[in-house]
Amino acid sequence: MSATPATERAPAAAPSPAAPRRGGGRRWRPAALARAAAVAGVLVFTLFPAYFMLVTAFSGETTTGSESLLPASVTLENFRYVLVEAGFLTYLGNSLVVALVTVVGSSLVALLAAVAVARFRFRLRTTMLVMLLIVQMVPLEALVIPLFLQVRDLQMLNTLLGLSIVYIALALPFAVWMLRGFVAAIPQEVEEAAYIDGASWPRMFWSVLLPLTAPGLVATGIFSFITAWNEFILALTFLNEGEKYTVAVGLRQFYGQYTTDWPSVMAASTIITLPVMVFFLLVQRGLVSGLVHGAVKG
Numbered sequence: 001m002s003a004t005p006a007t008e009r010a011p012a013a014a015p016s017p018a019a020p021r022r023g024g025g026r027r028w029r030p031a032a033l034a035r036a037a038a039v040a041g042v043l044v045f046t047l048f049p050a051y052f053m054l055v056t057a058f059s060g061e062t063t064t065g066s067e068s069l070l071p072a073s074v075t076l077e078n079f080r081y082v083l084v085e086a087g088f089l090t091y092l093g094n095s096l097v098v099a100l101v102t103v104v105g106s107s108l109v110a111l112l113a114a115v116a117v118a119r120f121r122f123r124l125r126t127t128m129l130v131m132l133l134i135v136q137m138v139p140l141e142a143l144v145i146p147l148f149l150q151v152r153d154l155q156m157l158n159t160l161l162g163l164s165i166v167y168i169a170l171a172l173p174f175a176v177w178m179l180r181g182f183v184a185a186i187p188q189e190v191e192e193a194a195y196i197d198g199a200s201w202p203r204m205f206w207s208v209l210l211p212l213t214a215p216g217l218v219a220t221g222i223f224s225f226i227t228a229w230n231e232f233i234l235a236l237t238f239l240n241e242g243e244k245y246t247v248a249v250g251l252r253q254f255y256g257q258y259t260t261d262w263p264s265v266m267a268a269s270t271i272i273t274l275p276v277m278v279f280f281l282l283v284q285r286g287l288v289s290g291l292v293h294g295a296v297k298g
Contacts, residue, residue, distance in 0.1 A: 050273075056266035078267035088268055090243060091250035094160060095229055096275070098246060101164040102171060102228040103221045109168065110175030110220060111183075111213060115205075117176065118183040129177070136173040144237055151238060163238050163246075167228045175220040182216040183209065218283050229276060247272045 052069075060073030082088045117125060147166055148157075156162025186209065194204040210217075232248040239245055251268050254261045 053266045053269055053273075056262055057270045059263055078263040079271070082264055082267045082271065086250075086253065086264065086268070087242070088247070088250060088271060091245050091247045092271070092275075094244060095246040095248075098160050098164050098167065099225050099228040101161070102167040103224045105164065105168040106171040106175050106224045107217050107221055110172055110179050111210075111217065113172070113176045114179035114183045114213075115209065118180050119188075129180070132173040132177055136177075140170075140233060144233060147234065148237055157238055158240050158244055160244060163235060164228070166234055166238070167224070167231065170231075171220070171224040171227050174223055178220050179213060179216045182213040186212050222280065222283060225279060226276060229272075 055069065055071050057078055058074045058076070059071040059078070060075040117129065147169075151157055151162045151166065154162065156165070190208055190212075191204055194208050199207065230248060231246075235246045235249045236252075239249060247268070251265065251272070254264045254268065
């Protein structure tokens with residue numbers, strides 16, 4: 001039987017039409033539309049207060065602020081008044097000092113306490129950890145009077161140092177509990193190897209423990225910074241001189257008995273928000289890493 005010539009072979013099947021690409025001819029399903037609308041609604045609900053704050057801060061109206069979503073005129077006069085005439089530069093400096101002292105002090109004390117809790121075995125160790133959580137649950141309003149009496153007995157009323165010590169005490173429970181997980185996750189063989197190489201305990205602490213617990217220190221540092229920067233009740237209670245006010249207390253001067261200078265309030269609020277946003281953007285990678293490691297290894 002002879003082979004069929006090439007010219008007599010059956011013609012090839014016609015190519016099927018190309019399937020439409022997902023990107024161009026894609027139809028939105030009702031579920032996808034509902035999810036997109038929900039996300040857009042959450043974004044609008046979350047970002048609208050910040051947008052209205054900025055609109056009012058840049059508004060050219062002097063007392064009432066902007067009553068529309070778009071200001072009739074844009075000016076920087078509100079920021080100049082807040083920073084120069086209202087003395088907000090002094091308040092910013094005071095808040096920065098208090099926040100830095102709180103971050104450094106709480107991080108150092110919490111790390112030492114976390115090492116003691118994670119490495120040493122002593123009686124009531126578990127009870128102490130539970131007490132740290134219980135203290136964290138106590139409302140701040142219930143602690144104002146006892147803390148005021150203690151600060152008064154220490155003769156630290158109306159001082160930034162006294163306020164910083166109180167903020168350190170408030171940030172310690174969360175910081176100790178957070179850093180305990182990091183210290184417990186470090187194998188003791190690493191420390192023993194440092195001792196064998198001739199390192200002393202301070203050298204081991206500085207060269208071994210501190211770098212390994214750095215993500216946890218970033219996470220607890222952000223918590224301490226926000227606590228010290230935004231706190232109002234204790235700052236108002238312990239400080240009675242205008243030159244010692246923090247930004248949270250200094251914001252109160254724009255509220256009158258019958259009227260409120262809303263453009264100044266919003267301009268000052270914008271100034272207060274910027275350092276926290278910048279600080280968070282600078283350390284956000286360390287914050288995420290610290291929270292994940294603390295949750296997994298703790």
